[in-house]
Ligand SMILES: Nc1ncnc2c1ncn2[C@@H]1O[C@H](COP(=O)(O)OP(=O)(O)OP(=O)(O)O)[C@@H](O)[C@H]1O
């Protein structure tokens with residue numbers, strides 16, 4: 205996720221030095237040991253510290269202020285910073301505003317438990333500031349960035365770590381702009397760093413709690429319960445950070461306003477999911493059309509990221525479908541978004557979402573994202589599972605196990621988790637739509653070849669069985685869910701490039717073995733045909749291949 209988001213870690217120049225110095229900060233507790241009259245690691249029963257982390261503008265200070273209102277049990281460690289004070293900020297109250305030279309001197313004097321370069325300025329927590337609060341028998345609150353949290357984790361300071369996340373990057377951007385304390389350029393920098401900071405939630409063992417600061421009162425209540433534990437010196441409760449966390453992406457900035465007189469789509473929504481592997485496309489004989497597109501009410505599709513996805517996604521033209529395109533590669537989705545914009549498809553009808561379909565928590569969030577972005581849409585009515593990743597080092601005799609795992613988790617588990625998320629959304633609304641899985645010819649036969657496409661074919665056979673199994677399950681429960689699969693032969697997509705680990709030349713020579721290939725539009729048309737069948741007709745499987753493809 206978020207390859208464009210830069211990291212907040214210092215790089216080069218002053219930042220580079222900071223990083224080196226941080227690395228030398230092997231035992232920040234040395235500084236503590238030298239200076240302490242009382243230990244920073246209180247005995248059990250005494251208050252723990254509370255470390256609050258989160259991207260700039262998420263509301264950390266607001267929450268801390270609300271927590272401390274009328275409650276003297278919580279103290280705030282005042283940090284040092286080299287950034288300029290904002291209007292109204294007071295030295296010694298909001299920060300100790302310090303010159304770079306003074307900050308460097310204090311680093312050399314081992315004054316800090318942790319310090320880091322954040323958004324271009326230095327920030328640090330002094331031992332004295334923390335001790336001052338602890339000595340008064342209160343819980344000390346540290347409001348620090350991710351790098352600082354990692355460093356504090358290594359000290360003996362007994363603390364509970366809480367990550368505050370925004371409901372979406374869009375909300376975060378709004379908050380920073382509304383706060384109005386930074387210039388646009390600084391806001392862009394903070395937003396660019398936010399994605400990486402949010403990703404730190406997935407670092408095992410870094411945080412004890414995750415709070416999404418959506419409704420402020422709810423977030424304050426949650427923080428108060430955690431802070432009370434810290435005050436009582438209790439250990440954090442286990443399992444309070446989900447295994448994987450996805451925060452919805454912000455829309456692309458800078459799109460020109462749409463022409464209000466341009467014709468508008470209307471109607472259905474659906475998801476288009478695609479495999480979107482880090483490289484390109486795949487296997488022996490029948491690559492999947494990378495984009496699979498469209499459907500009525502709400503369509504979600506995985507692996508909608510490739511250029512080839514465009515015809516499929518844009519095939520919603522004239523059908524009134526609203527399409528959610530889901531893929532791992534943000535830059536591909538952005539290109540698709542620009543393309544849709546140029547086609548005058550309004551944001552009400554096309555929603556790109558970055559999501560790794562091998563991550564259960566991310567996939568499970570998709571219907572919630574659709575509901576939030578398109579509250580009028582109801583939910584997901586159509587799911588198109590396009591996941592189809594193949595690797596050329598996956599022979600059954602001596603293949604790479606990592607490639608087997610990658611194919612299995614993308615093609616089989618990704619598809620199944622997406623089905624579960626879509627079906628649960630349909631059940632919640634008691635509105636049953638259509639699920640279309642891309643099986644491919646590989647789900648029906650194994651092509652010849654010394655490289656061996658057997659494992660890929662096994663995953664596609666599994667998708668075929670899952671398609672049939674889902675239909676049986678729906679029938680058994682008397683649900684009017686329609687389940688179809690499409691089995692294309694060779695389609696000209698990135699499939700072979702991914703299969704060859706990005707080697708475009710190898711991909712080209714594979715494609716040249718075929719006089720002609722299917723184009724993504726051909727597959728998109730087949731999808732539309734399945735969807736257009738009257739309610740009492742369920743297309744089960746459509747095999748479609750280039751006229752001159754033999755096997
Ligand atoms: N739940 C919320 N809903 C809407 N707005 C909020 C919410 N929480 C905080 N805000 C607003 O968001 C803005 C940023 O909040 P705040 O200054 O507390 O963020 P912060 O995380 O401390 O930022 P920084 O790290 O830059 O110091 C403020 O204008 C605040 O009023």
Ligand SMILES: Nc1nc2c(ncn2[C@@H]2O[C@H](COP(=O)(O)O)[C@@H](O)[C@H]2O)c(=O)[nH]1
Pocket residue numbers: 257258259260261264283284287318319320322323327328329347348349350351352353
């Ligand atoms: N590592 C540290 N990070 C800190 C400290 N004090 C604040 N911060 C973080 O910096 C950003 C920006 O703060 P702002 O006041 O300029 O908006 C924010 O996210 C804080 O969490 C510190 O002592 N160490």
